[in-house]
Amino acid sequence: MRGQPSLCDVLTPRSLDEALSLRAACPEARPLAGGTDLMVPFAAGRLPDRLFLNLWGLEELRGITVSEDEVTLGALTLFREVAAHPLLQREFPNLVRSAKVTGALAIQSRGSLGGNIANGSPAADTPPSLLAYGADLELSSLRGARWVPYAGFHTGYKCSLLASDELITRIRLSRSREGGFHYFRKVGTRQAQAIAKVSLAAWGRVAGGRLQELRLALGSVAPMPIRATGTEGILLGQPVTELPFEAAHQALQADISPIDDLRSSARFRRRVAGNLLLEMLRGLGPA
Amino acid sequence: MSSPKILLKLTVNGESRQALVHPMARLLDVIREDLGLTGTKEGCGEGECGACSVILDGSLVNACLIPAIQVQGASLRTVEGLAGTDLSPLQEAFLHHGGAQCGFCTPGMLVAGTHLLEMEAVHDEAGAREGLAGNLCRCTGYVKIVDALLAAGEGRP
Numbered sequence: 244m245r246g247q248p249s250l251c252d253v254l255t256p257r258s259l260d261e262a263l264s265l266r267a268a269c270p271e272a273r274p275l276a277g278g279t280d281l282m283v284p285f286a287a288g289r290l291p292d293r294l295f296l297n298l299w300g301l302e303e304l305r306g307i308t309v310s311e312d313e314v315t316l317g318a319l320t321l322f323r324e325v326a327a328h329p330l331l332q333r334e335f336p337n338l339v340r341s342a343k344v345t346g347a348l349a350i351q352s353r354g355s356l357g358g359n360i361a362n363g364s365p366a367a368d369t370p371p372s373l374l375a376y377g378a379d380l381e382l383s384s385l386r387g388a389r390w391v392p393y394a395g396f397h398t399g400y401k402c403s404l405l406a407s408d409e410l411i412t413r414i415r416l417s418r419s420r421e422g423g424f425h426y427f428r429k430v431g432t433r434q435a436q437a438i439a440k441v442s443l444a445a446w447g448r449v450a451g452g453r454l455q456e457l458r459l460a461l462g463s464v465a466p467m468p469i470r471a472t473g474t475e476g477i478l479l480g481q482p483v484t485e486l487p488f489e490a491a492h493q494a495l496q497a498d499i500s501p502i503d504d505l506r507s508s509a510r511f512r513r514r515v516a517g518n519l520l521l522e523m524l525r526g527l528g529p530a
Numbered sequence: 531m532s533s534p535k536i537l538l539k540l541t542v543n544g545e546s547r548q549a550l551v552h553p554m555a556r557l558l559d560v561i562r563e564d565l566g567l568t569g570t571k572e573g574c575g576e577g578e579c580g581a582c583s584v585i586l587d588g589s590l591v592n593a594c595l596i597p598a599i600q601v602q603g604a605s606l607r608t609v610e611g612l613a614g615t616d617l618s619p620l621q622e623a624f625l626h627h628g629g630a631q632c633g634f635c636t637p638g639m640l641v642a643g644t645h646l647l648e649m650e651a652v653h654d655e656a657g658a659r660e661g662l663a664g665n666l667c668r669c670t671g672y673v674k675i676v677d678a679l680l681a682a683g684e685g686r687p
Contacts, residue, residue, distance in 0.1 A: 246554075248533075248551075248552035248553070248554040248555040248556070248597075248598075249532045249533060249552050250532070250533060251533055251552065251553070251554040252533040252534070252553065252554075253553040253554060253597070253599045255599060275597070277595075278595050278596055278597060278600065279577055279592075279595050282556070282577075282594070282595040282596070282597065283576040283577065283595070285554070286556060286575055286576070286594065287575075287576075295554065295597075297597075297599055297600065299600045300600075323589075346577065346664060347580070347663040347664025347665075348590050348642070348645075348661060348663070348664055349577070349580060349583055349590045349591050349592045349642070349664045350577055350592070350595075350664065352589040352590055352591050353589075353591055353592075353595065353596065434663065435660075435663030435664060436578055436663065436664060
């Protein structure tokens with residue numbers, strides 16, 4: 244290991260209030276949840292941070308709460324907890340499937356939704372599902388808490404709306420998905436452990452033979468997880484028997500901006516993203 | 531400049547243990563170097579291979595990805611804790627089916643397999659393979675490891 248634990252210190256708050264006080268007083272302290280992302284560059288000596296804010300023990304950030312209209316997940320909700328939750332399995336299958344393809348069991352026992360979001364990887368598995376379900380995020384600081392749409396939270400590669408004194412505290416999903424359709428597919432070198440080359444999550448609703456609602460989100464094809472709003476615009480309101488496949492495919496190519504990297508090429512990603520879109524759209528047409 | 535160390539108190543394989551460690555020391559290094567339990571292996575050091583699998587408060591985790599500060603007061607089981615006077619049924623099954631070749635992945639496989647059996651998550655070959663998906667083996671091709679896990683799950687040799 245080339246990381247240097249001997250040079251690092253950790254602040255461990257006992258409550259969320261104390262965590263927010265420490266966050267305000269020591270903005271240089273890097274928030275640390277389950278560690279599944281941060282410990283990799285840390286151990287390799289690639290993380291510049293020397294002070295950490297340990298959130299792992301904060302009970303206020305745990306738990307899944309279900310009301311008539313909403314499901315609220317604490318930021319420290321683990322992938323394993325998402326995968327095992329019966330209501331999420333029924334109503335938010337994309338989120339469950341994306342949690343189950345995040346690493347493998349040992350990663351799912353430590354990795355959290357809030358950590359996944361805060362880490363800001365464009366290849367993260369759960370963000371496209373959260374975008375497709377129109378999730379909102381609660382960002383908290385000593386100044387108070389604010390809810391923001393998750394779409395728009397990531398402003399660039401590893402950049403976000405999160406202020407230096409804020410923590411992501413909760414994730415909220417609106418229920419009422421009856422009659423909707425769900426699509427999620429991650430393309431990687433294997434099912435477990437592999438980081439996505441491309442992933443696509445969609446949620447929508449067909450009414451009166453037309454596509455009345457659609458949220459389409461992708462991973463690994465832009466500097467951050469994105470909504471494909473141009474593609475959504477082409478498809479919304481169209482009859483499902485005559486969906487404009489070609490125009491939607493072209494719009495998707497304009498929505499995404501993949502790069503060549505060690506896992507894949509931009510060309511492959513464009514092609515696969517298009518194929519996933521077409522697979523999803525074919526699933527909507529007449530059987 | 532060195533950061534202050536913490537006195538880490540853990541239950542390890544049923545015994546109370548203590549170690550004076552840096553808070554960001556990896557649990558893997560604490561186990562191997564401070565506790566002297568070298569059965570837990572370092573493969574990739576980045577959560578990909580599962581060679582450092584341990585059971586922490588009932589959850590299967592990669593010890594390479596956990597900082598010491600997050601295991602204060604925890605209960606830890608390593609491969610050294612699997613056998614009692616006799617080998618565990620899973621260990622016996624690994625012997626019977628030839629589930630180990632070079633042996634480097636074996637501690638992680640045994641720990642992950644033990645966890646799956648205790649969670650009653652091994653019902654068929656697909657379940658066994660999915661459960662072990664985070665543990666890489668470069669020798670066996672997995673067939674004999676999966677055979678051993680299924681056998682232990684069915685209570686046969």
